Amino acid sequence: MLVRNGSFIVAVDGSRMSIFRNIGEAFKPSLELVEEHQNPRFKSSELGDDRAGRNAQSSSPRKGAYEQTDLHQQEEDRFSREAAERMELLMKDSTNGLILVAAPRALGMIRQYIGPATSKQLSAEIAKDFGPHDAEPLTKMLEKYEA
Template identity: 55%
Template sequence: MLVRKDSKIIAVDGSRMAMFKNVGEAFAPVLELIEEHKNPSLRTSELGTDKPGRSFQSKSPHRGTHELTDLQQQEEDRFVTEVAHRIEKIVANTKAGVVLIAAPRALGVIRKHLKSDTSAKLLAEIPKAFGPDEAKSLAKMLTKHEV
């Protein structure tokens, strides 16, 4: 995939967002970190301590439990929703183009919150999680990726 010089690459997962700018050539991108946001990870016990709900059937002695809400996932979804609003502003103010790389679940949440004209302006949406050495590995992945 050719990524023009000065294009922005946004990488997102449930706990962080990193924005890079291509300072290299289109056929050999070199990514420079320009912005990073991290979601402070709280332990589930710090997010809530509820026990599973119980239900009783009036005509039967049977009792059932309700599944616990995944508070960690809710927190990640809240963070990714905030990131989606940030992406709206970035795409509106960028002329060179934006590539979005996100973990599959995070990409689904982002797609729900992006306006259709913003989605149309994205150069590519790539469902892929990224690792701690993201700049070099993302640049390498972008050179091999086909749209």
């Protein structure tokens, strides 16, 4: 994959975001870590203690329950929105390209919150849950990736 010199590579999953810059050649990238953000892991009791709601209709003896809200997923979605906001700030004054590597759900959330100017600077979107946010495995993956 072509990764221009000076391009930013952002790797995001539900709880971590790492921003790298290519300081190498286009087809032989060398990534340096610019910044890293981590979403703290909360226990369910810290996120909320609400139980699912109940529904009882007076005209029927049947009772029902509402689906339990996934508080951890809501927290991951919030982190994805913050990642999109950080990307907006990063690309505001930049003329370099941007490559986004994100877990599929995080990628969908980020797409909703980035503006048109940042979208135009996106060279590639890679829907991959990239667990280790180290430069070396990410570099190898980018070298092998075909857009």
